[in-house]
Amino acid sequence: MSLASDASTRAKTPEELSAPITVPPPPSTEEPTAGLPVAPSGPRLHRPPVLPRLLRGVLTGATKSAAIVALLLVWELAPRFGLVDRTFLPPFSEVARAWWALVANGQLADNAEASLVRSFSGFGIAVAVSVPLGLLIGWYRPVADLLNPLLQVFLNTAALALLPVFVLLLGIGETSKIAIVVYACAWPILFNTISAVRTVDPTLLRLAKSMDLSAPRLFQKVILPASVPTIFTGIRLAGAISIVVLVAAEMIGAKAGLGYLINASQYNFAIPQMYAGIVTISVIGVAFNQLLVAVEKRLSSWRVPATG
Amino acid sequence: MSGPTTAKIEIEQVRKTFAAKKGRGRGSADGDGEFTALDGVDLRIDAGEFVVVVGPSGCGKSTLLDLLGGLARPTAGRILLDGEPVTGPGLDRGIVFQQYALLPWRTALGNVEFGLEATGVPRRERAARAREHLDLVGLSGFENRHPHELSGGMRQRVALARSLAYDPDVLLMDEPFAALDAQTRESLQDELLRIWQRTGKTVVFITHGIEEAVYLGQRVAVMTSRPGRIKQVVPIGFDSRTETDDLRSSPEFARYRHEIWTLLHDEVARTQLLEKEEVPV
Numbered sequence: 001m002s003l004a005s006d007a008s009t010r011a012k013t014p015e016e017l018s019a020p021i022t023v024p025p026p027p028s029t030e031e032p033t034a035g036l037p038v039a040p041s042g043p044r045l046h047r048p049p050v051l052p053r054l055l056r057g058v059l060t061g062a063t064k065s066a067a068i069v070a071l072l073l074v075w076e077l078a079p080r081f082g083l084v085d086r087t088f089l090p091p092f093s094e095v096a097r098a099w100w101a102l103v104a105n106g107q108l109a110d111n112a113e114a115s116l117v118r119s120f121s122g123f124g125i126a127v128a129v130s131v132p133l134g135l136l137i138g139w140y141r142p143v144a145d146l147l148n149p150l151l152q153v154f155l156n157t158a159a160l161a162l163l164p165v166f167v168l169l170l171g172i173g174e175t176s177k178i179a180i181v182v183y184a185c186a187w188p189i190l191f192n193t194i195s196a197v198r199t200v201d202p203t204l205l206r207l208a209k210s211m212d213l214s215a216p217r218l219f220q221k222v223i224l225p226a227s228v229p230t231i232f233t234g235i236r237l238a239g240a241i242s243i244v245v246l247v248a249a250e251m252i253g254a255k256a257g258l259g260y261l262i263n264a265s266q267y268n269f270a271i272p273q274m275y276a277g278i279v280t281i282s283v284i285g286v287a288f289n290q291l292l293v294a295v296e297k298r299l300s301s302w303r304v305p306a307t308g
Numbered sequence: 309m310s311g312p313t314t315a316k317i318e319i320e321q322v323r324k325t326f327a328a329k330k331g332r333g334r335g336s337a338d339g340d341g342e343f344t345a346l347d348g349v350d351l352r353i354d355a356g357e358f359v360v361v362v363g364p365s366g367c368g369k370s371t372l373l374d375l376l377g378g379l380a381r382p383t384a385g386r387i388l389l390d391g392e393p394v395t396g397p398g399l400d401r402g403i404v405f406q407q408y409a410l411l412p413w414r415t416a417l418g419n420v421e422f423g424l425e426a427t428g429v430p431r432r433e434r435a436a437r438a439r440e441h442l443d444l445v446g447l448s449g450f451e452n453r454h455p456h457e458l459s460g461g462m463r464q465r466v467a468l469a470r471s472l473a474y475d476p477d478v479l480l481m482d483e484p485f486a487a488l489d490a491q492t493r494e495s496l497q498d499e500l501l502r503i504w505q506r507t508g509k510t511v512v513f514i515t516h517g518i519e520e521a522v523y524l525g526q527r528v529a530v531m532t533s534r535p536g537r538i539k540q541v542v543p544i545g546f547d548s549r550t551e552t553d554d555l556r557s558s559p560e561f562a563r564y565r566h567e568i569w570t571l572l573h574d575e576v577a578r579t580q581l582l583e584k585e586e587v588p589v
């Protein structure tokens with residue numbers, strides 16, 4: 001049943017629908033007739049009807065979450081059956097309870113807020129500085145050539161290695177934490193922005209030149225829109241980095257934040273709380289990345305042929 | 309020269325050399341590390357004329373077009389447009405590139421509007437004029453498609469519409485149909501002739517295809533192998549040109565084709581010889 005309905009939702013043409021060959025197991029007789037209204041009126045504007053679409057949605061949802069559900073299941077069962085020491089890895093349900101307790105007493109919100117404020121302000125500053133700077137550097141080819149080796153060094157030096165330097169210079173307050181996030185995020189954005197400007201299709205530049213476009217117009221109408229997808233790849237990268245670096249920074253010296261929560265919980269042997277912090281960070285990271293991926297997809301829809 | 313009337317385009321003794329890069333054997337290298345792409349090119353093109361420039365590969369056809377478009381400056385000699393020397397690019401000439409050069413983030417309509425944005429056409433008028441020109445190239449109904457949703461032929465139609473929309477006097481076409489399949493190419497050739505007849509633009513069309521040259525041109529300028537110069541200009545005059553006739557299979561067409569083929573043949577042979585010499589043993 002589920003297999004048959006899956007096949008009929010994927011089928012796009014009436015030929016495919018009426019031909020049972022495309023349906024792996026011979027379906028029950030009402031399946032093809034139920035699928036028949038799918039017959040498209042136009043080849044391009046075709047949309048499957050609501051019910052199979054819903055089923056397909058459920059199915060893809062199930063596929064996507066299966067692995068995560070499996071992980072949580074293993075996490076729940078392994079400690080219970082004594083496969084791992086439940087002192088160090090408590091079952092997921094205990095972690096969930098601890099998480100809920102942290103939510104209830106407001107600790108989680110406070111720490112998450114502290115982290116997010118740092119992370120987002122660092123990330124925001126990095127975007128605001130690196131994108132215009134990268135556009136400028138990319139535009140002046142000699143400058144880009146001059147700075148490229150330096151950029152490679154910074155890009156490939158782990159930002160966290162510099163954390164002690166930041167702490168030395170800026171203390172252990174907010175400034176050093178935001179600064180390290182800015183620093184870590186700036187390089188991938190800068191690097192991607194520069195290469196975005198430099199890899200604009202030369203034919204488009206010739207076109208603009210042949211039309212005698214002024215430099216600001218050329219920038220606004222050709223270079224900037226052409227660069228957006230590549231720049232955004234850098235921004236997405238920086239988004240992931242901002243959280244990683246911040247958590248590490250918070251573990252070293254902080255009085256609030258999710259990194260601090262995790263570390264402090266470990267010191268106090270509040271293991272479920274520690275895992276609750278880790279799970280929260282993971283959820284935030286995934287959500288932030290999903291958000292950026294969605295924006296990126298929207299901005300670069302013209303770059304790849306749209307699929308289905 | 310004959311007659312005091314000024315031609316639309318006058319190319320006088322144009323020479324173009326480039327600084328040669330080591331290991332790059334294009335053009336005839338001189339002692340001082342430069343090679344000559346064009347040497348002594350003379351050509352006169354009247355207003356409203358359709359001239360095709362044909363030559364062996366690497367003869368400097370595209371360089372010539374760049375010079376006409378103002379994208380490069382001649383090393384010696386001069387190019388006059390309406391009696392004035394060409395000093396840079398301008399909207400009085402529209403270039404159609406082989407690679408279409410469409411902005412992939414814009415729709416077909418947006419791409420045509422792009423040409424108009426450079427001119428002083430008010431915003432409200434742009435869309436209407438862009439639509440009109442998409443219609444002219446037979447693309448009504450495709451206004452909102454992005455380039456990646458269009459076939460190669462359609463993309464080149466959009467590029468053509470873009471160049472026509474800002475109404476240049478001269479249309480410079482750099483092997484525009486070379487990347488298309490034979491059938492699409494033929495239909496676009498007919499389309500181009502129809503548009504040319506309707507708009508009365510001066511067209512300079514670069515190609516390496518002999519049949520394309522004979523089919524499209526009022527005159528075909530045959531170039532020598534490098535350094536490129538105009539070897540001979542062949543006027544093409546078909547007695548009648550009706551849309552139903554298969555012009556390409558007429559004996560006249562074959563005669564012109566053969567004439568240009570013969571002119572080109574020696575040049576192609578010379579090019580091959582030059583290339584062989586340049587390959588280090």
